[in-house]
Amino acid sequence: MSLAIETTNLTRRFGAMTAVSGLNLSVRTGEIFGFLGPNGAGKTTTIRMLCGLLLPSEGTACVAGMDVSRDAEAIKRRVGYMSQRFSLYGDLTVEENLDFFAGVYHLSARERRQAVTGTLERIGLLDRRLMLTDHLSGGLKQRLALGCALVHSPAILFLDEPTAGADPLSRQQMWDLLYLAAGEGRTILVTTHYVEEAERCQTIAFMHRGRLIGSGSPEQCRAEMAEAVLEVDAVPVMPAAAVVRGIEGVAGVSVYGHTLRVFSPMGGGLDRQIQAALTGAGIQVRTVRAVAPTLEDVFLVLTRTAPEGDVGS
Numbered sequence: 575m576s577l578a579i580e581t582t583n584l585t586r587r588f589g590a591m592t593a594v595s596g597l598n599l600s601v602r603t604g605e606i607f608g609f610l611g612p613n614g615a616g617k618t619t620t621i622r623m624l625c626g627l628l629l630p631s632e633g634t635a636c637v638a639g640m641d642v643s644r645d646a647e648a649i650k651r652r653v654g655y656m657s658q659r660f661s662l663y664g665d666l667t668v669e670e671n672l673d674f675f676a677g678v679y680h681l682s683a684r685e686r687r688q689a690v691t692g693t694l695e696r697i698g699l700l701d702r703r704l705m706l707t708d709h710l711s712g713g714l715k716q717r718l719a720l721g722c723a724l725v726h727s728p729a730i731l732f733l734d735e736p737t738a739g740a741d742p743l744s745r746q747q748m749w750d751l752l753y754l755a756a757g758e759g760r761t762i763l764v765t766t767h768y769v770e771e772a773e774r775c776q777t778i779a780f781m782h783r784g785r786l787i788g789s790g791s792p793e794q795c796r797a798e799m800a801e802a803v804l805e806v807d808a809v810p811v812m813p814a815a816a817v818v819r820g821i822e823g824v825a826g827v828s829v830y831g832h833t834l835r836v837f838s839p840m841g842g843g844l845d846r847q848i849q850a851a852l853t854g855a856g857i858q859v860r861t862v863r864a865v866a867p868t869l870e871d872v873f874l875v876l877t878r879t880a881p882e883g884d885v886g887s
């Protein structure tokens with residue numbers, strides 16, 4: 575198994591605050607690796623170190639076989655980076671943006687023309703190539719930003735929230751492009767706050783307060799969740815949530831429309847307690863049943879139970 579990215583104790587401090595703390599990460603060549611975590615977890619900081627844009631304070635990272643501290647310039651040529659606030663030029667046309675990024679990578683004039691046309695076709699913007707970038711919709715700007723990250727045919731793609739704020743159709747189209755790139759053997763590290771997008775990755779890693787707090791395939795992450803989930807259908811739902819929160823052994827309650835998702839590190843028996851407590855409070859209970867955890871459940875439980883650590887202080 576060859577690794578596209580490997581980090582050992584990767585750490586980055588900004589003054590007194592530690593944004594990334596002792597990160598050990600392995601990303602296999604050719605996989606789509608999803609990077610999840612709440613705002614401020616350290617995802618962007620990690621990506622910037624892996625792209626050779628920011629030096630680690632401590633630890634090492636190897637990207638495409640090169641060390642980020644020693645070979646930053648060589649790494650920049652081998653990777654594509656779509657930043658969270660992507661760096662398109664609004665007053666250039668679609669084509670000019672692609673050409674600009676192709677130029678950054680020192681392609682010859684002929685290679686550059688081919689790369690730009692090929693990328694325009696790939697991202698479906700050939701007919702809009704003369705449009706001003708500022709005039710594109712948000713979803714198309716994201717597709718163009720992906721094109722700019724891909725134009726020099728990098729082995730590894732770093733995509734920082736490539737679908738943030740996009741509608742479901744635009745997100746689907748973006749993911750089709752990611753699968754196409756992965757099918758060509760490229761490795762993709764992608765951050766997202768959409769849990770259903772994490773389901774599309776081969777491996778996911780959860781980060782919180784600068785630390786890795788869980789990783790594996792989506793199936794593994796669900797199977798290894800530390801708490802059981804019960805779905806409770808009861809009316810009225812908000813008073814039901816308040817009652818269930820007061821039951822011993824209940825670690826968390828989320829309201830989803832007409833139902834509650836109840837988290838507990840305890841084994842069986844809780845369903846009967848919930849039923850009894852709700853009935854005792856005069857709340858009508860329709861069903862209480864154990865359900866399989868979703869990745870959203872995994873995310874919530876991991877972030878709630880992660881040790882506080884010294885990060886972020």
Ligand SMILES: Nc1ncnc2c1ncn2[C@@H]1O[C@H](COP(=O)(O)OP(=O)(O)OP(=O)(O)O)[C@@H](O)[C@H]1O
Pocket residue numbers: 588592593611612613614615616617618619620658
């Ligand atoms: N240049 C910087 N100087 C000082 N602090 C920084 C700098 N860059 C990031 N940080 C801090 O490091 C922490 C991690 O930020 P980072 O942007 O990596 O998180 P993130 O996981 O990408 O969050 P989000 O999901 O909001 O994009 C935050 O507390 C942030 O304020």
Ligand SMILES: [Mg+2]
Pocket residue numbers: 617618619658734
């Ligand atoms: Mg970020």
